[in-house]
Amino acid sequence: MPSRRTILKLGAAPFLFGRAPLVRAAAPQVAVIGAGAFGGWTAWWLARRGARVTVIDAWGPGNMRASSGGETRVIRGSYGDRAIYTKMSARALRLWQDREREWQQPLYVRTGALWMFGVDDSFAGASVPIMAAEGLPSERPTVDAARRRWPQISFSGISSTLFEPEAGYLLARRSCAIVLERARSLGAEYRAGAAAALSPSREVDRVPLEGSGTVAADAFVFACGPWLGRLFPDVIGDRIKPTRQEVFYFGAPAGDSRFDEGELPVWADFRERLIYGIPGNAHRGFKIADDTAGPLFDPTTGDRRNSPAAIEAARAFLRIRFPALGEAPLLGGEVCQYESSPDAHFIIDRHPSAPNVWIAGGGSGHGFKMGPALGEMLADLILTEGQPDPRFRLARFEPR
């Protein structure tokens, strides 16, 4: 029997050299726990590269509790001076577009994204050259030009803008289901089940499921979003904090299409707080949310009803920025959670005591768009025994 090391290295071969039938006999078995944006895309890439993949999820891909479970998520390239994410987002955008074409399934809607700033627009100043280096176009319309282009927005208190023509939104929960389906069409197996908490002291060859049963594999990827702290209390614990985030959908007046995609881009008001929104999406209403981290939240049992205070805050904002929607009826809402790391960098690393156990999470309110690029990177790390970027590694944290 070849060692696991040999097997994992062989795993890259089918994709690289197209010798699938011969090598597939020795293809590595990888269990991916969690079918959200991180796990789903990782599973798809692993399956595409010839690994034998089992995906396990407690409640299903893009479920109502998952961080990936919302209707829509923004994809944009601006990241201030955090060039690593602009680069990853540029790669992800290409991959979303490629898969959309290949699968003939709607995943991404190009609306552009308009950023609005007060006096401090250093975020835009830092983003633009980095975006340009990654081939992502950007524009800096003056406030007057922006007012003429989007008369449905009031620019009071805004000093400058940034427009990203390639940005848009992704169909979030639906993409998770599609990606899993595509992974299955490449041979991945899907099982409903919940992995139990783990404190391994060396490599593992199987992990226990809650209730009964185990899943065996050569390597394991835990992509359990806001649940990672609970699954790895000693290694992750409160390094990933789930926080309660509220999203609202308001209704435009009958026959008024000014707040639909096509007429309005994705937008973000980035001043003391970051408040953002997504137009349109299958006529489900005008989406608005505050990016400020909310209170700690239990992703399993937390109450997902919107709070009157947050509804009123959203409406107060609409009165200023989108006056025609100031008295718009609330059509619906979502309560989701961020799963934030202390520095908002992702966590992508081996478990320190079990090198065949990978942990992928810490999306920190910006992870969804990265799914295809992150999955590509993680599949490569697993199959080639690579080393993750130091910014993603657990070693960046103070030892406990």
Ligand SMILES: Cc1cc2nc3c(=O)[nH]c(=O)nc-3n(C[C@H](O)[C@H](O)[C@H](O)COP(=O)(O)OP(=O)(O)OC[C@H]3O[C@@H](n4cnc5c(N)ncnc54)[C@H](O)[C@@H]3O)c2cc1C
């Ligand atoms: C309101 C809101 C707005 C956001 N906006 C954006 C945005 O505009 N752009 C952007 O890029 N990102 C955005 N994000 C962030 C992004 O959605 C997340 O970072 C990303 O979806 C995280 O994906 P994940 O796969 O790590 O986690 P999840 O999507 O939470 O997936 C984890 C999966 O693991 C499963 N699971 C958990 N425990 C177990 C277990 N024990 N066994 C088996 N399965 C288990 C869950 O059922 C779930 O399906 C937003 C997040 C929120 C909440």
